[in-house]
Structure formats: C-alpha cells, structure tokens
Amino acid sequence: MGDSTGPGRDVVAVTDHGAARVITLDRPEARNAIDIPTRHRLMEELRRAADDPDVRAIVLTGAGGTFSAGGDVRSMDGAGPDAVKARLAPLHEAVRIIVTCGTPVIAAVEGAAAGLGVSLAAACDHVVAAEDARFVAGFGKVGLVPDGGLLWTLPKRVGMGRAKEMLVFGRTVPAPRALEIGLADTLVPSGEALEKALELAAEGAALAPLSVTAAKRLLARPSDDLDRLLEAEGEAQATLFGTADFAEGRAAFAARRPPRFEGR
Secondary structure, X not given: OOOOOOOOOXXXXXXXXXXXXXXXXXXXXXXXXXXXXXXXXXXXXXXXHHHOOOOOEEEEEEOXXXXXXXXXXXXXXXXXXXXXXXXXXXXXXXXXXHHHOOOOEXXXXXXXXXOHHHHHHHXXXXXXXXXXXXXXXXXXXXXXXXXXXXXXXXXXXXXXXXXXXXXXXXXXXXXXXXXXXXXXXXXXXXXXXXHHHHHHHHHHHOOOHHHHHHHHHHHOOOOOXXXXXXXXXXXXXXXXXXXXXXXXHHHHHHHOOOOOOOOO
C-alpha cells in the first residue's frame, strides 16, 4: 500500500514493508504536532492496519527527525467541555486500538516525544528510541492533565514513582534514562530507529498471528485477579489448540523447520 489518499493525506503517511505497515506522523513543519485532522487520520490508519490480516506488525513514527511535539496547542483556543471531549475521542480510539488490537505495534522515536507523543509511544508494545531522543510529558506546563491514556500506560511501563517524576514534576527523560526505567525498550544510534523497528516488526510478523493476538488482548485486560486471568487464559489457549497455526507450529517443531503461519 502506498501513501494514504484523501483530504488529510499530508498529515499521516502510510507505507508497507513486507508484512509491516509504517504509519508516519507527517507534519514536519509543525514537529508532527497532533492537530484534529491528524488525530482522525491516525485513528483511521491504525484501525485499517489492525483490521488487515496481511499486516502482521505496525510501526508508528514521525517525519523529519521528530516523533511528535504533542497536541497542537494553537488549535485549543476557546474549547468548551463538549469540544474538548470531541477532540479527545479520536485520540482515545487510536490509543485503544494500539493497546487492544491483536497486531504488535512498535514506536520508532527520533528526536522529541512530547505530550501526546509520549502518550502514543507509551501505548505501543515496544519502543525503539534513538540515542538523542527525549521524552517529556509537559502537560502541567500548559495547565492540562495528561491525556491519551498516559495515566494508565506510563505507570504500567515505569512504575508509579517514575511516572510521577514525569507527570507531576514535569521532568524530561533522555533516551538512556528512558531505557533504564522501561519507557524505551531498545536504544539505537540517531537516525536508526525506524530501521531497528522494522527488524523487530519482521520478528513479530514471523510468529503465529492468532497466538500474538491472544497474548496482546490478555495483557490489555484490566487489572484482573489471578483467578479471572487464569480463566481467560484457559479459554484463549483452548481456542488456539484447535487452529491450523498450532498444527503447523507442532509440525514445524518436529521437522526442525521454520513454521509457515496463515492466521487460521
């Protein structure tokens, strides 16, 4: 698939690399600030990728050496409560898709991930950060509460105390520190985040897609107690035992050959 078409084609670019789909925030002149058209396009492209059985991994990145400067503050003047909720709706759906879809989602972060940029990265399954990347959730500097699900995703990634360093005290986290605390998962030289993310996407795409889907959706469940989680795990595993992919996995293991999964 080439670049997206439609009225908002200039704000989100989409390309396929084998079974991986790269979704790029493409407003480099605005440091990829996430205005309202971008929110809607991002939501649409994430949904399209998540629903496409040929897409086995999604890579989310930004154009021009910046992941995203966050929300477009200039477009926020005079927004009443209903308008604020309308602004958040496509963003919330985009985060919900990232967290709950069955497709692995990898963030490739170059430069700054600020505000909503942090929110999008933290929602992803794996974050590849360039050595000069930096993460800052400066919502308090503009008088807003963190949004884009960051109050849920960030503590899960880094723990409550370190989340408060960013969300309550507004500290900027450079890439090496992000790797240390778990906000980033892989550190690479500047300019190589997308390349590494595509390598990881290929690894994820080689796994049985139904298995990956079940694992992601179980991980995305709300804080279940152990008994409920074990019950859900049992239901998922019972379903997977009857799939063609499991039969192929067993056959490939016995034959000591790479499996050929078809997602059925």
